[in-house]
Amino acid sequence: MIKVFRWLLLPFSLLYQAIVWLRNRLYDKNIFKSYTATIPTLVIGNLAVGGTGKSPMTEYLVRLLKDRYTLATLSRGYGRKTKGYRTVTIDSTAAQVGDEPLQFKRKFPEITVVVSEDRVTGIKKLQDKFDLVILDDAYQHRKLKPGYSILLFDFYSLFKPLLPLPTGDFRDNLSASRRADLLVITKCPEVITEEQKAHIEHILRKYTRSPIFYTGIFYQLPLSITKQPLPDALTDYDILLFCGIANPTPLVQYLLKTGNRVELLQFSDHYNYNDTDFEKIITRYHSITSDKKIIITTEKDIQRIPVHTFETLPLYYIPIHLKTVDQQQHTFDTFIENYLKSVKEY
Structure with missing residues (x-):
């Protein structure tokens, strides 16, 4: 019954898709302005609603970089009952800061974790104190121009109808993937067939030539x-x-x-x-x-x-960790390192 009802909402999905497309075009044409941070920013996001593994990706990047860079993570703090800019402590509550930022802080107490629904405000407060900022779930926050974008897709979502809300699960159009520097297919099965990879790449290569990586979940x-x-x-x-x-x-x-x-x-x-x-x-x-x-x-x-x-x-x-399915972890890391190196040299 729910699926039938969602199909009845298809006209609203088409309207939503048009509005999202127009908004993106206004940013692409620089009619709507985006702020560029003075330090490197790694943005993690997705186009669909629901879990695509943004938190494990954020944690992976923290582990990769925290011993060589002074870094902070910046999240919206989804689900919190507070507003504005707030620094997370290990004694914070999920109601104050959101569950995912609290998880980051308790797992990595040595790093700075901040929540702010306005990412530009958050970046401006952080950029004079840190070497880089990792932004969780900020791909659609176009008021901020990311330094480097990592776009996540749930593996199984790409084998379903790719429809916008409210009929489908996509909150942004697939064409938005052209802004991503890296594409990561998450929650993959242990074995991916060449036919499955061809299907996924046929969809995404219509919009982008960015590298595609396949990852799974490792349960501890x-x-x-x-x-x-x-x-x-x-x-x-x-x-x-x-x-x-x-x-x-x-x-x-x-x-x-x-x-x-x-x-x-x-x-x-x-x-x-x-x-x-x-x-x-x-x-x-x-x-x-x-x-x-x-x-x-x-x-x-x-x-x-x-x-x-x-x-x-x-x-x-x-606890869960991210793992690469196609044995390309070193290659993925190299892309991140090369971005940070290029910004430093510049």
Whole structure:
């Protein structure tokens, strides 16, 4: 029923597409002005709504660069209940700064993490203090002209109708991919056929000749909310998985492949949990009859869970890393390094 209803909204999708196209053209023609930072800026973004792996990409770049550059990350802080420019601390809450920036700060406490819905304001406050800024989810923020853009596409989204909102899932036109310096296909299966690559490149090569990389998700060992590892093998447990992310399918598939029995409680992306939700989760956990059971959530969700909420229950989260599927990690890194080198020489 939902899919049928979305198709009925196709006229609105065409109108939305026209408005987005016009806005981009006004920026392309310099009728709408863009601000250029005085330091290198790495912009990560996507064209579709939902999870394409922007956070793992941001974390990958932080790991790659943090020991050689004084860097900051700048995010909108989606889901926060505050406004304006704000520096994230490890004691911040997701309501104050958003779950993803809080995740960045807690994982990399040595770097500066900032949220600001106005990226230009954020950059102006940062550029005199840092060597570079990594901007998470800023591809459509055209008031800021990026130094280097990395555009992400979910692998499976490119095998579905590529339609704009509200009928489809794309918030920008595919033609916008011509602005990207690198294209990254995320959440790929372990094996990609040549036919699948040809299909993807046939779509994207209509708009850009930028390099295309294929990446997957690497799931790490579960950790408790206090970052203690799971004492036994994950395969020994029945799992209650709850999460508020755009696409939990890859995580569910991973857990099923390990041989677990998985029950899923899915919430909306960046969901703000309340006491009623926690009671529902706990009740569902107790309803599992297995003698060996566990509660699993994502690293993003754990930022929104008060430490005391599940203190008597086995709650764990699974960190994820980005991995290249086509063995081109060094080549990807070289593109980033060459951009930073060229700016420094200039």
